[in-house]
Amino acid sequence: MKKILYRILFYLICITEVFASINPPGNSFFSTHDEVIFSKAEVLNEYTARIPFKLIDHLIVVEAEVLDKKGDFIIDTGSETLILNEVHFPLKKRFYSKKKRTSGVIAVMDDTFEKNVKDFILQNFNLKNKVSDIVNLSHIEKAKKMHLLGVIGYNILKDYEIFIDMHLNQITLSKVNKHGDLLDKNVYAEKIxxxxxxxxxxxxxxxxxxxxxxxxxxxxxxxxxxxxxxxxxxxxxxxxxxxxxxxxxxxxxxxxxxxxxxxxxxxxxxxxxxxxxxxxxxxxxxxxxxxxxxxxxxxxxxxxxxxxxxxxxxxxxxxxxxxxxxxxx
CATH class of the missing domain: 2.40.70.10 (Acid Proteases)
Incomplete structure (x- = not known):
């Protein structure tokens, strides 16, 4: 039996409606041959890219393409893995290993499947042998009226320094070494x-x-x-x-x-x-x-x-x- 434990129950309602009375008014993951492409990314060099995002309610969402599918990915530092939406990527047993628990944008769930991802490509960044979870995210997709392909979590983000900029509505990802030092020495024009x-x-x-x-x-x-x-x-x-x-x-x-x-x-x-x-x-x-x-x-x-x-x-x-x-x- 599914054991659903909500990390954030609040994805399922519209935040605009909730707080109205308080405050009135190219690039990729997935495989076997799979590729996710951030079509709107600006690649600065081999180590750094800027990706514009939109806010759907108060979720940070980037546009991406997977195979012939274009849609939305939520940026979620609270999620352990890359999550793919089972609604758009139906389970095919030969591609998946085992049932497991996962945490992330919706829950901790016992009945999720694990998939080895051959390539996650962010423009010319190529991350190999990542693991993704396959989870049914239809409830978020319907509640937020979005075409949700998945969630980008820690196992993708950890190899970068991540600049989340609500002023410019963009995320800058810059590759780091094992010590966390930037490989690109001229990433930020802004003052820290x-x-x-x-x-x-x-x-x-x-x-x-x-x-x-x-x-x-x-x-x-x-x-x-x-x-x-x-x-x-x-x-x-x-x-x-x-x-x-x-x-x-x-x-x-x-x-x-x-x-x-x-x-x-x-x-x-x-x-x-x-x-x-x-x-x-x-x-x-x-x-x-x-x-x-x-x-x-x-x-x-x-x-x-x-x-x-x-x-x-x-x-x-x-x-x-x-x-x-x-x-x-």
Missing amino acids: IDSINFNLKKHTIVINGKVDNEEVRFGLDSAAEFNQINKKVDKKVLKHFYPKRRLVLMGASNDKIEVLAGKLFRVKLSETVYFGPMYTVLTNLNKMNEAFGTNLDGVLGYEFFQQKRTIINYQKEKLYFVKYPILRH
Whole structure:
């Protein structure tokens, strides 16, 4: 029997609708001969490419082509693997190895299939012998009204330094060596103004931070449309969460959960890295912690990246922050 444990239940509703009352208004994976092509990527050199993205609700989505199919891939630092949507890539037993559990954009699921991917090609980057999971993502596809081919996760992203830039709506991927040093020495024209360390727990980015003066552990997840805070954290933390309304959210298996939605204030990750109020939901993270294999007090997602132009370096276990331009009117 499928055991579905939702890491983010909130993909299945429209975030625009949810927060309306709070804040009124070329390149590739897949195989046997398989290739995924990011048709809109700008290749700067053999090590670096820039890929424009669009926001579908608050999901970071890039356009890609797989064989003769063109569609959307979600960028998900919370996903362990490359995930392909079974709706568009039906299971053919001879191509797949074993049933396994996977974590990612929708869940932890027992009944997923593993597939060895011969080539993941990002323009002239060629990553061989990757592993993908085959998962039915039809519930996300329908809820978001998108042509969802899959999810790009940690096992693809870890070989690059990843610059997620909400200001320009683009992702820059630049190849690094085993020590995390950039092979392209002239990637960024923008100024890096700060950095923090993180701990990598399996594939999960874990950040030690504070809400006011209380210590908290956050997971960083680029596919989390909502920030989340655990209802079981210290009351000294929760006094900085200001609820606006109750929501009933429904998952793909028709499970329902009631949460409080509001704003979380006074979040800081260091003495110099801090945030304005962030839209957040208050929920029980016990099952998600089981999925992540770590003890998190909260999750930082879209709201984090909206406030900080962020570079992720998995090998160095560091986040770097790029200066926002001064806008003159």
